[in-house]
Amino acid sequence: MSIFKPLKGFTYNKEKVDIKTVIAPPYDVINEEQKEQLYKSSEYNICHIELPKGEDSNKYLHAKELINSWIDKKILLQENDENYYLYQQTFNLEGQLIQRRSILGLLEIHAFEDRIILPHENTMEGPKKDRYSLLEATQANISPIFCMCNDETGDLFQLLENYSQTQPTFTTNDVTETQHDLWKINDVQVIQKINELGENKKFIILDGHHRYTTALNYKNNNPNEKNHYVLTALVPDSEPGLKILPIHRMLTSTYTIEGALAVLEKDFEINKVTQDKITIHSAYDTFEENNSQHGFLLTDNKQFYTCMIKQEKFDKLASQSFEMNLDTFIVDEMAIKKMLNEQNIDYLPEQNVNFVTNFDEITSMFNQGSNNLCFLVQPLPIKTIVDFTERNMVMPHKTTYLYPKIGSGFVINKF
Known part of the structure; x- marks a missing residue:
């Protein structure tokens, strides 16, 4: 088994920096605008090291020089x-x-x-x-x-x-x-x-x-x-x-929602969500509360449809692949790749698909006209992650968002 042990960690010196100005999110969720804001917040913001300035290998040398200089200046202090x-x-x-x-x-x-x-x-x-x-x-x-x-x-x-x-x-x-x-x-x-x-x-x-x-x-x-x-x-x-949190899929394609439903109807039970003053929030709440099956909510920001895989189809495929327990797998393999006629690719094409985690971003992208369909999925239980790892399996790219x-x-x- 592995060892988990304490360390002589380096932390910021509170007497020399304002902690709020030097912390950052992890590198892989920082966009260009956020990066510039973090750079400006403090010359000692950790982003200067996590996402260093410069070209090619020079930026890594720059990061090395920065962290060593911060230690020398006692901006970063090591525990005894x-x-x-x-x-x-x-x-x-x-x-x-x-x-x-x-x-x-x-x-x-x-x-x-x-x-x-x-x-x-x-x-x-x-x-x-x-x-x-x-x-x-x-x-x-x-x-x-x-x-x-x-x-x-x-x-x-x-x-x-x-x-x-x-x-x-x-x-x-x-x-x-x-x-x-x-x-x-x-x-x-x-x-x-x-x-x-x-x-x-x-x-x-x-x-x-x-x-x-x-x-x-x-x-x-x-x-x-x-x-x-x-x-x-x-x-x-x-x-x-x-x-x-669930990671939803925003799709750019020539499909209207009616065209998408025509492709999906063979494998999915499709029902329109009808509400007074329907919003993406209210439609999703209904979808999440009323569906224990596997599937997704499909919308073009005007109409909303629950698309739940037909039980007979699910039983047949689930006996062959444990990944059928993932709604993201169902969306990727049985909806998006099928619609794009790209069923032999490992990852969804970036030019067609954006991955989003919140409704405001979905609404904004619809308003900008950058995507025309959204596939929303339900949150993934912790137990499902455990089940996959115990089977020595990994989930598809962009399945979970902590x-x-x-x-x-x-x-x-x-x-």
């Missing part, structure tokens, strides 16, 4: 002793205030074949090369990967909840008004308890597959003891604040 860090995010989701707690530490790296660290989703190749170059240059984990472990007794959740009642090391809010609290855990007995609770576990990667694969490749190419661990935010599966993302810049592992 090994600690864990309790990291709590308080966020608003559909009008409800939710807290999610995880613990930051170092996770021992294992090959996926060892069945100790388990991926749950396919990843594309490009970002891995970029992350490898950054890791090689900086010799640092800037952003943690996000993993889940079994907590059948609830002991790890209870420990984190109890510790969160103490005074945090710092508190700050980001631009989305998500509150971030960080506690340094340096109590020897608490550290020992976490060590024990982390023993004999398997770890499912929820987010950060590229970062983990990068760390694995780097370890294999540089088999030094210090390279055998990766910065990880570990959440117990008993955490009620662990939320996975919300909120683990922030970048709170703790850095420099090796």
Whole structure:
């Protein structure tokens, strides 16, 4: 089994920087406009290292120079002793205030074949090369990967909840008004308890597959003891604040909604959603509340249809492929690829498909005329992720969206 252990982390010096101005979301959700805003917020914003300026290999050299200079200037301070860090995010989701707690530490790296660290989703190749170059240059984990472990007794959740009642090391809010609290855990007995609770576990990667694969490749190419661990935010599966949002598909094509329905009617039971003053929010609520079958909600922003796979069809295909338990798989394979006549491709074509997670973005894209159809799916239960990993299977690209993302810049592992 793997080892989860404390670290001598680097954190920002509160006497020299305003924490709010130096943290950032993980690199893979930052668009160009957000990147420029983060650059401007502070010369020490972590985005300067996560997404460094420059061309080709020069940008990685720039990131290396930056992190070393910040350490020299004591902008970043390293702990004298090994600690864990309790990291709590308080966020608003559909009008409800939710807290999610995880613990930051170092996770021992294992090959996926060892069945100790388990991926749950396919990843594309490009970002891995970029992350490898950054890791090689900086010799640092800037952003943690996000993993889940079994907590059948609830002991790890209870420990984190109890510790969160103490005074945090710092508190700050980001631009989305998500509150971030960080506690340094340096109590020897608490550290020992976490060590024990982390023993004999398997770890499912929820987010950060590229970062983990990068760390694995780097370890294999540089088999030094210090390279055998990766910065990880570990959440117990008993955490009620662990939320996975659905990833909807926006399609650009020549199809009208009537044309799409004509293609789909062979395999799906189709029903029109009729409401007074119907909106995407109200139609989705109806879809989510009334459907226990697999399928999706189809809309052109004017009309709304539930498309649920016919039971006979589902039973036949599900006996051949466990992936039929994923609504995103059904949308991708039985709707979008079929409509585009592209059934032999691994990934949906970017020129035709956008992936979105919130209704406001969907409405905006419809208003801009950039997409003409949207396929909305239901949230994925945590249990489905566990079922897939236990079967040694990974989910299709863009199946899950962890919300909120683990922030970048709170703790850095420099090796």
